[in-house]
Amino acid sequence: MAKTVNLKIDNREVQVPEGTNLIDAAAAAGIHIPNLCYMKGMKGIGACRLCLVEVEGMKAPMIGCTTKVREGMSVNTNTEAVQETRKFVIDLILSMHPLDCMTCTKAGVCNLQKYAYDFELKESTFTRKKFGYPIDQANPFIKRDPDYCVLCGRCVRICKHQGTEVLDFNGRGVGSRVVTANDKPLQESSCTFCGSCIDVCPVNAILEADRWRKGREWEYEKTSSVCLSCGNGCSISVSTKDGSVIKINTGAPDGSIERTICAVGRFGFDSLYSEMRVRKPMKRVNGELTETTWDDAIKTVADQLKAAGEGAAMVSSASILNEDAALLKKLAEAAKIKNVDSSASLYSGYDAMKSGGADLEAADLIVLAGIAPDQWKRVLPALDAVVRKKVNSGAKLIVISSGDPKIAAKANVVLKGDEVKMLMELGQAIISKGTKAPKEMVEALAPVNPSDEAVNAAELFMAAASPVILAAPSLYKAAANLSLIKGDVVAVPLEANAKGVVAMGLTSGGKKFSEILSTPTKVLYAIGEVPVSKRPATDFLVVQASHLTDLATQADVVLPATTALESEGSIIDWLGRVKQVSMASVPSGDAKQHGSVFIAVAEAMGTPLKPVKDTDVKKAAKAKAKAAFSPFKKDAGHDVDAQSLMDETNKMTINGSRLLWLKELECAAVSA
């Protein structure tokens, strides 16, 4: 625990951890120190000068964002002198800011508007300055209007911090502008359209492109939920108006390192309203998929399952919710189906998915073993941002990979080669420095001769206080051996609820996911967006999905399911935390959540299911595998191309939303 410091802010006693800055300390006491350029969780730069405060015993005012708390400090945030300075700065900014709050989309959440109100500035007392810069709105994601910019630099800093490095200042002082390299439009830069800049912009300068006349902040209903598009399972905050989603922002707490979402999470919600949505149950009649009623569809499925008995099989996506997974498990048991599995087994063994979590905030060394997060290829983009943020704020990075991932450019040490061999070399290098390790491990590694790089990496590992190893699930067991020496190890799945699905017992006692698909079945029940596009050899195919996937077009029965934004439940994310998924949008058409379909099917089969309790989920989430030595080996049969799997599982989200524009642009760039 960090030491706490006592101080007085505006005569209020405050107790905060050592090293806190004055803005955060004041916030802890419920006092707001005005600021435009400060971003929680990042170092203050003291540019806007709004956070000037007076500290007793100091002649000149101090900057709140860079001044650290000291024992016995007495701070006054509200003296006449600092108020005058703040008013002066806001007055100057207003002199170059369009005063059209009455039609401005950001009205209500604009910091400049708030401060102008606080300082009673109806308009600037200084000379009005107009620049008339061109607006960058050539893409469907982000609109940049430099005329509104207050030059706080938050977008530039977040963009650099998370490693995308698209935005920067051109010029200095008044008349400078936030631009991309060579002032190209965003789509011609290396922008990933993650929209982190939208989240941090205090004014109307950077905004979602389609926000004009879609209501303003006070009209929205906000729902905290989770994005289930990839293994990161990022927290999101969904803004809805009249039941439909208007925008999605990051939902992680302010200042948290996970405060990033990607373009899929932010803009993929378009697909809720896409033409590819399945809104009514469908049944194949005379070779054509025709709409039918729920009762009829459920009855057909129940009859088929009953008739097939053990000959039936079920495959599920690993991004369905815990509650749904538990119900699916129960349905399989009730129908006596042995072969039921989730797509998690494509890339992971079940044990790896029971791995524990890690404290990313405290980590000072990150080891990437066999995973290649990449914001540009949209492979675990949020994880890529987290790693880059960590490295940019001083943490060390070791990349162990047989390929050539982009993140390796950021690494302190790259161990290139077979991942297991590299892990062994690293382990041996650590042990040979005289570190204690389990006996079996010392014996197993004795014949290994570490390379120079491995020795360097070992030095970093030894120096780190809390290393975190992020491993591909297939390498989890091998990597976990290192955590017996020090630190935490996390197996990173590729789907949001892989850990939850496994924890809820959706593991096959019989055939695994890929085996189920490659052997003939009597009935195949596919749930969610499974990474399969061709109809497997089966007599009867049931697809239960939110969109008309390639597989669904070949199905005999299609059941409309809700998307993550229309569902209620929980997931267990990649760090083993239970996250609540809340219904933000009204289900489209007749779509039902997976779980309630399972209940209906079971009922139609005459074997009703017991409901899943919250405590069941919590209990399952707590059960963690204990770390023990296991041989340095890679789990066989779990090699998948992360990018193609993610493309496959997010295909409908991308094709049904404005992300298609980006995809086509990327395809065009590749072919050109």
Added chain:
Amino acid sequence: MTEQAKEPKVEDIKAAAEGKGCPVQKALYFVTEFLAGPMCGRCFPCAMGTYEARIRLQNLVEGNGTDADLRALRRIATDMIDASFCKKGKDTGKFILDWMATDVYREHAEGRCPDMQCASLIEYRIIPEKCDMCGACKDVCKYLAIHGEKRKPFKAGYFPFEIRQKRCTRCGECIKVCPTGAIVLVTVKAKEPVGV
């Protein structure tokens, strides 16, 4: 070294500004050069304050100055001293404020340049009584701002010499050649009439 040569230091600009005759022009020169060179733009009071100060000083020099400009300048300067990040900004504030203590800024706002340097606030005039119509001034004026006719003994009427203020650039060449001292430099908005 080359970079230093490119980017003038605040002290250099200050020294160069001393070359200007009028304090307001000194301040304007200083602020303009400061904006073009050493200002880093990192903190708002300095970056935006100097920009605004330049506009206000320009107003004063051009004779469009008002009391509002004086108030704004005083506010900018004091706030820059208080709130700027580094010494450069504070120095700039001080440079502007130092002259505020004298009456020079107020004089400008009222339309007078005590040092007779600000082109928009002064004008050259020919006093007809002293003019002997030699035409020397007309010959020397590059801007064809002086009209008039040389006195010819056989002529009764004549065009008196006078200076067209719109054309005059206040270069001051005419005053140097006038043999009789008939050309005077006056303030446009003088408190008392001059040379009439």
